[in-house]
Amino acid sequence: MSTDIGKFKAGSPMASTLRMDRMPHIWCPGCGIGSEVNSFAEAVKRSGIDPRKLVVVSGIGCTGRVAGYVNFDSIHTTHGRAIPVATGVKLANPELTVVVFSGEGDLAGIGGNHLIHAARRNMDLIVICNNNFTYGMTGGQVTPTTPGSAVASTTPYGNYEYPFSLPFLMDACGATYIARWTSMHSRNVTQSIEEALLRKGFSFIEIISPCPTLYLRRNRLGDGVDQLQNYQDNSILKHGADTRETNIDFQGKIVVGKFVEKNKPTYLEAVDKCCVKLVGDDYQLYGKTIPEREAEEKAEKEKIAVRRAAMQAEADAEPPKAGTKAAAKKAAVPKAAKKASAKKAAAQSKKTSAKPVKKVAAKAPARKTAPKATAKTRVAAKSAPKKTRK
């Protein structure tokens, strides 16, 4: 079978937002990062922001490779340092929209100090955190978010550390926008990123995501699709949830939604306020006064509004037919999450009813047996990587 790769790449609906000359990407089948990047690219398009003024910064790891595939100015930094590099980019040119796209090991492990301080400063950044409970690139080690009892290559007998709940951490640090979804919630992810792109201040979006190659395999949790089913069964939609109640137990319930959205001056606004008091109205940063910068920002906002209006007009003119993007997406969810349950799950998560909780309870016995299963299959689990490496 031969495929004209060039034609295939050029014909991709994401050809303008992804570096098609770098495809195929490195992510495994069933990994959540691909769909997150797709949501991100879609959000950028929908937001109406000028893509030339968008900078994507990543750290190290599987998610760290995102910067290398998106067709914007992009910086692939050292392990954990994506946020400070992004801070430098934003502060050196406040016109830019700066997105950090990285994993939880990178952002909350080695880069944890930068994460909490960027949130504390209300640095004008959008941090998208792919949380797959594992260090994928290095072979599946335990991370700061790995749920208790989960098996990782460095916790072969089960994790005994207390994990971070990242929304709670970010809330405590003063983040002004906090949302959590799973990689099953593609449309919600897109919407959250779109909102974050259009607001000011520190935005943190956590996406719980499957790593079939390591986390799922080691814990005998099936493949990516099985895990999407788990997300569907166990996600509880709760906008404005108390972030103290967002802990994730092993295969337990996952509270999702937009938890925090508030306004307070960003770091740069605070700098401006201080300096204008000191220097007077002719205070300039990089040769531009505050009114000059505000006028530029206003003009850019108007351009964004025009672009959004044009997109809306286009959408209104052509109601979605079968086979369009929207329809294709709808089709994709049932495929991933075993057809009929998709609608049911959406309804369930909207209601945030007792149903999902019941399901958690129903799953509990299975969890109790999990350690036994892992003990039995430890030998098999050990030998499995060798097989895949052949």
Next chain:
Amino acid sequence: MKTVAADPKGVDSGPHFMDGDHALAEGALAAGCRFFAGYPITPSTETAERFAERAPEVGALFIQMEDELASIAANIGAAWAGQKVMTVTCGPGFSLMVENLGLACMTETPMVIANVQRGGPSTGLPTLTAQQDMMQARYGPHGDNMIIALCPDSPQECFDLTIEAFNLSEYYRVPVIILTDETVGHMHEKVVIPPADQIKVVPRNNYSGTKEDCRPYKFDSQGGHPMVRAGDGYNFHITGLTHNEKGYPAMTAEQNKIVVTHLMEKINGNADQIIRLDEDQIDGADVVVVSFGITSRIAVKAIQDARKEGIKVGSLRMITIWPFCEKRIREISAKVKAIVVPEINYGQMVLEVERNAGGRCKVISVNHCGGAVHDPEVILDAIRKAML
């Protein structure tokens, strides 16, 4: 190197009485640096303080980051967003910066880092002088890489060499390290800041061609290549991975050779243009004192006394410490009886001198560990011994 006059906004022209740390900040502002991410650490903190104080009136931005890892990382980001950037630290902080010093070398990011050295290892002697980080500056980051390092011996030179550091950094797209020390950093002296039109600075060279031809890198072992600025619409990609000229990962042995050769040779191959030395009476000398930084000012006294005793002593002060003045040491070693190398460490730069002298003359190390400058008498004794 194409230069332009400095932006008068950052130039506080006139005579000043200031210490080396403050002169570093003034040098940075004069050179056009408008972004400074730093973290306090004795004995370098005064540079950050001065920059923070001056930033609002100059239209620059100072941010105190959460640590040195973040400081240098923010500088890398700011450099690619179009600013000239600087940070300052000393040994313990420099150890943390080494991580992203490697990234800055790999991504060919222009920046200036001042290391106001104090005694080590570890927390060592926070308030006392040393020259113990000479090799760390050169060999700190893992992997093969090459930087430029300059060694001022006075507050005036802290100002002058900071401007030179920015110029070299912009032209060669390489981190330039100013290796000063606690004594120079905290020494108050007269510093004359010239009028802006007499200060020559290398402006940031941003790529402005077509998108198709845009390459963040050119591996030809030369400097002078433009940066690509974020927000200019070129959709550049940079990475710490071994990469091709487009900036895309290209992880092969062949490409690593191409990249590393370029990183090394753009500095080593242009060493003659980069290196600045301050020489005195080397022709006909029997002994040459090779020194740098604060130690060279102590050596002056010893050299004067030795000359009074009738010894023919020359002086070679290394203003540029890396790349090392290999050629000049080879030439001198063929003509003199001995080279004397005083330094405030266990013997670091003397290794370079010995290597290049290649046994052609005696090399005498006059070293002691951190905490104090030399007694000139000790250097004088070494000069006398060299004549035996």
